[in-house]
Ligand SMILES: CC(=O)N[C@H]1[C@@H](OP(=O)(O)OP(=O)(O)OC[C@H]2O[C@@H](n3ccc(=O)[nH]c3=O)[C@H](O)[C@@H]2O)O[C@H](CO)[C@@H](O)[C@@H]1O
């Protein structure tokens with residue numbers, strides 16, 4: 001398993017281009033199964049999770065062609081559905097979270113979909129009830145093989161229904177939406193997730209001929225159609241990656257411009273960083289971050305009480321940025337309570353930051369109080385292992401700010417979601433090497 005060696009404590013400088021969004025790509029790639037015509041996708045990030053999903057599609061019989069760097073075409077006209085019950089699929093499907101969204105399109109088009117319990121980050125319980133309750137309401141039969149942790153849904157026909165989701169699950173909404181576009185009659189999905197990536201999926205499906213109303217809201221109304229056609233789609237810039245670069249710039253007091261960020265899709269993210277004292281300048285569609293040589297000061301609430309940064313479904317703050325925000329707060333002026341509501345095992349990595357000298361109190365698995373050093377004391381370099389993708393990038397940011405040489409193992413977790421990260425960071429002047 002690869003490792004990064006990082007010599008930290010240096011300021012960085014320059015421009016970095018945001019990659020295509022991982023979590024949008026996972027939805028969009030699954031949607032290619034909804035038609036036998038060609039679908040062309042641009043801005044595909046070259047990262048482990050996406051490459052595994054593309055390989056699964058290829059093994060399922062999808063014709064995949066690389067048209068340019070980050071641009072590919074997909075045609076699902078001759079599928080080998082037996083692959084879904086093979087050992088190879090059971091292994092491959094397990095390794096990433098996004099594979100769960102293969103089920104909706106397969107069920108809609110072929111009347112059956114199977115998937116091993118999907119992997120992804122070990123960040124707490126990640127149940128799939130919302131997905132399967134939705135499929136059952138559309139008329140599917142659900143099967144679960146407990147020994148093999150293998151899920152299946154089958155239906156001769158799907159019939160539109162009024163669905164009220166128990167929670168606004170992102171992948172659950174995408175999955176049920178992809179099943180309902182080919183169901184007979186009208187489906188409504190209430191309490192739907194409505195983040196930009198779901199909006200992008202809706203827009204793509206509409207281009208393919210689907211009839212969807214309410215895009216961008218938590219109430220989607222779908223009129224089923226008999227078939228969908230091919231289309232072209234361009235993925236948005238990855239908002240979690242953009243947030244990670246903002247955290248990196250602040251924590252290393254670097255002057256960085258993030259290019260082509262898609263401002264209008266960033267929601268509450270820029271203002272959240274501003275509450276933490278970070279100056280962000282909108283320059284066209286770029287974000288310019290000045291070097292913060294005098295540090296950054298966390299704002300209190302209006303009544304003077306300590307700021308809380310918490311996650312919630314869109315348009316609230318994504319949980320995927322809380323680890324980065326937490327690490328950045330370790331060098332702020334002031335205190336903040338980080339409240340990770342959605343996942344219960346995502347904050348344990350703070351132990352490593354405490355070892356490095358950060359002032360953090362882990363109150364319980366969901367909440368941590370961070371007391372910033374205001375750059376009066378630097379973190380100490382250390383050896384660590386990346387437990388999940390966002391803790392991994394946060395530890396990498398900590399290592400780049402710490403004096404001395406740090407080592408981060410298990411960096412596959414970072415490569416899952418960040419394209420050529422070492423090369424791109426070296427482009428900003430970072431001293432980072434990939435070693436075996
Ligand atoms: C491949 C992909 O797109 N992964 C993202 C997707 O995962 P994913 O779609 O798996 O996450 P879900 O939206 O289903 O739920 C995430 C967690 O939050 C809880 N929950 C969810 C909704 C809610 O209103 N209340 C609540 O407590 C769920 O019980 C679950 O534990 O969305 C998560 C939440 O933004 C992100 O962290 C993941 O990066």
Ligand SMILES: C=C(OP(=O)(O)O)C(=O)O
Pocket residue numbers: 022023096097098119120121320389390417
């Ligand atoms: C949790 C994440 O990914 P996944 O859902 O793919 O595990 C993430 O992107 O932060």
